[in-house]
Amino acid sequence: MSLNKVQKKTRRLSLTIALGLFALLYTVTNFYAQTLFDDIQQHLTFSLVPKTIYELSVPLDTFIPFIPVMIVPYSWSILLFCASFFVVKTPWQLSLLTRRLILATVLGCLIFYLFPARFSFVRPLPTDxxxxxxxxLGLTDKPFNQLPSLHVAYALVLGATLWEVYRSVIYRALLFVVCSLIIVSTVFTYQHHVLDIIGGCLLAASVIWLANNLRNNLVLKYVAVAVSGFILLSVLGYLLSRQRNEFIEIICLLLAGYWLMSFLSLAWLYQYPNHVKKWFKKDKQGRLNAQAWVAFAPVLSGYYLMWYVVQRYSVYPQKAKQTPHHLSEYKCIYSVASAKVLNVLSHNLYSALDSQTVIIVDCAVEANSHYSPAKKALTDHTNANLCYLYFPILDLQSFVDIDSDEMIELFKQIKKIEADKALASETGVVIHFHCIMGFSRSIALQVLYLVYCQVLTVDNYRDWIATTYPKAHVSEDYLPLSVVKNISIKTDPSRHHIVGV
Structure with a gap:
């Protein structure tokens, strides 16, 4: 029963996101086109950027009759849109459906903004x-947002997605009839022209191909954020320019273009994560370089605000449950999630950390590491020796997407530092897997290191997480068993040994 409830909740959430995004972007672009059309009709020129409303009728459109009753199948689109989220069976089908519909919405509405078009004919007024x-329809949808037809794109996307849910001949025949009637109704209700139908077909084909090739939903998330922000900022700029300040639109368009490129670049990095190191570089003090700030200022600013709110209003545990009281007696490993925790840990354990080697492994790309304040705190009160290593991992990025060989190289670096310091001193080595934004990345990386060191195994690492970090959110999707097995297989047991954990 609980599984069914969770499944229904997930379905409703996916529907809310897809439908809400459609309602927002479609309404904004429709309103923008209507406002632009009215301004052009009144010969008002508020914008420094040339604009026009396109009419896309072709000779074939003049032969298409108006059939009032086709409003019935035309209205089925929204019903099929909503019902589809409760027809699909598996999580994969639901994810694919959501991906396709969101992609169709954001790409279609982007074209609506860039290429505003109006239906060319006057629709007769039915008397029945x-x-x-x-x-x-006249109250909810103005005669704009023409090319491509989202009715057509949605019908094809929904038809293709729902086709495999059931293999019944009757079900597929009914699905085909419903989707076909929705498509043809767009011209018989005088809502769209023939070119709009062609555009809708091309959009659906592009969406199906793109959705099938996205690495994960995080790519889609940032594509949607990129396009949505661009449309909203651009439309806002035009509306503000109507207050007789034309330069405001130029400023908003520049900001919109920057927003679009920044978030599309982030989406590209989620699609191709091997390039993360090239874009999110840090210096030896854990500070992001200028290139990262220039390219991703909207992203980094958002993460900084989120980090500030979390640190200001949340309380983190001061130390992991397995932390011993006398570090000098052990060779220990910690996971630290913020500078505040790191400073508290250092303050409470000054005597234990004295003359220790502390390796800080920074795995967050969204903000500067607090290695510098931690180093100052330790050097002011102890003789601890700090080492800084940077292993960039994107927020919520599954460890499936991270090259296991690169992780092995990181672990070898840690072991080398540990071995060198152990030879030079009898004191221990403390390793902080440090993520300024939270615990998930640091815990997952710590687990894989412990597996690499033969301390944890594929059989007990889940129990260890549950015991050591009972409030952590390290799901199977985030740290899959396959990744743990891969690290375990690549490890040479004769070369690695860790004690006291």
Whole structure:
């Protein structure tokens, strides 16, 4: 029963996101086109950027009759849109459906903004019962947002996605009829032209291909954020320019373009994570370089604000449950999630950390590491020796996407530092897997290091996480068993040994 409830909740959440995004972007672009059209009709020129409203009718459109009753299948689109989230069976089908619909929405609305078009003909006013449907349509949807037809794109995307849910001939025949009627209704209700239908087909084909090739939903998330922000900022700029300040639109367009490129670049990095190191570089003090700030200022600013709120209003545990009281007696490993925790840990354990070697492994790319304040705190009160290593991992990025060979190289670096310091001194080595934004990355990396060191195994690492970090959120999707097995297989047991944990 609980599984069913969770499944229904997930379905409703996916529907809310897809439908909410459609309602926002479609309404904004429709309103923008209507406002632009009215301004052009009144010969008002508020914008420094040339704009026009396109009319896309072709000779074939003049031969298409107006069939009032086709408002019925036209209205099925929203019903099929909503029902589809409760028809799909598996999490994969639900994820694919959501991906495709969101992609169709953001790409379609981006074209609506860049290429605003208006239906060319005057629709006759029905006198029968169908007039109520057209009156409602007139209130909710102005004759803009033409190319591509989202009705067509949605019908094809939904048809392709729902086709494999059931293999019943009756089900597939009914699905085909419903989707076909939705498509043809767009021209018989005088909502779209033939070119809009072609555009909708091309959009659907592009969406299906793109959705099938996305690495994960995080790529889609940042594509949606990129396009949505671009549209909202651009439309806002035009509306503000109507207050007789044309330069405001130029500023908003520049900001919108920067927002678009920044978040699309981040989406590209989630799609191709091997390039993360090239974009999110840090110096030896754990500070992001200028290139990262220039390219990702909107992203980094958002993460900084989020980090500040979390640190200001949340309380973190001061130390992991397995932390011993006398570090000098052990060779220990910690996971530290913020500078505040790191400073508290250092303050409470000054005597234990005296003359220790502390290796800080920074795995967060979204903000500067607090290695510098930690170093100052330790050097002011102890003779501890600090080493800094940087292993960039994107937020919520599954460890499936991280090259296991690169992780092995990191672990070898840690072992080398540990071995060198152990030879030079009888004191221990403390390793902080440090993520300024939270515990998940640091815990997962710590687990893999312990597996590499033969301290944890594929059989007990989950129990260890549950015992050591009972409030952590390290899911199977985030740290899959396959990744743990891969690290275990690549490890040579005769070369690695750790004691006291």
């Amino acid at each position: 019962w169908t007039r109520f449907g057209y009156q409602f």
